[in-house]
Amino acid sequence: TQIPKPTEAARRGVKSPLEESWDTLKFFAENQLGRIQGGAQDAMDTVREELVPHHLPPLEIPSRSTPSDPTDDDAPAFQEGEEGVRWDANFMIPELPRGSELVFNLKSTWGVGHYIGLTGIEVLDDRGRLIHLSDPKRQLVAEPASINVLPQFQGINDPRTVDKLIDGMNKTTDDLHMWLAPFTPGANHTVTMRLDQ
Numbered sequence: 001t002q003i004p005k006p007t008e009a010a011r012r013g014v015k016s017p018l019e020e021s022w023d024t025l026k027f028f029a030e031n032q033l034g035r036i037q038g039g040a041q042d043a044m045d046t047v048r049e050e051l052v053p054h055h056l057p058p059l060e061i062p063s064r065s066t067p068s069d070p071t072d073d074d075a076p077a078f079q080e081g082e083e084g085v086r087w088d089a090n091f092m093i094p095e096l097p098r099g100s101e102l103v104f105n106l107k108s109t110w111g112v113g114h115y116i117g118l119t120g121i122e123v124l125d126d127r128g129r130l131i132h133l134s135d136p137k138r139q140l141v142a143e144p145a146s147i148n149v150l151p152q153f154q155g156i157n158d159p160r161t162v163d164k165l166i167d168g169m170n171k172t173t174d175d176l177h178m179w180l181a182p183f184t185p186g187a188n189h190t191v192t193m194r195l196d197q
Helices: 008-012 017-036 040-051 162-166
Strands: 078-081 084-087 101-105 115-118 140-143 179-182 190-194
Touching: 140 162, 162 179
Parallel strands: none
Antiparallel strands: 078 084, 101 190, 115 179, 140 190
């Protein structure tokens, strides 16, 4: 049996991109576990209990005789109340919208209070074909960009960046094909896609 010889990069101590990504994910798991399992979350729960009223009045959504204008920023599509999210019955998603810039503003998470993320975004043209970006690094921007903006991630180069949203691996649990960013309740968390003209 032959023992495989180490590669030149391995002899020099240079890690492959996969090893670097794995190290970053291990670093995240070891250093951020407290944010996810208590710690800061317990403190936020205490503040929230003191500041947020426990009994909110029922939310009334006024009825409209004409459909909502999709460009009217003062007409919310949904509102949160005591019973959860209530949709405006007149809200419509426009069919075949036109424009060159899409802005996705993510306002809540699915339970993890300190991080927000997505596995993919697909935009289709009027014929149902996937729209591709010619220069994704310039045309796809997130704010906050990723968890790399956190002080403890400076120099770590976590792989969960916004470019992963259009890598075609949308139905996945693989962290290497996801975008992850810090989440601040009440703040904007945007992903902006500028389409080719």
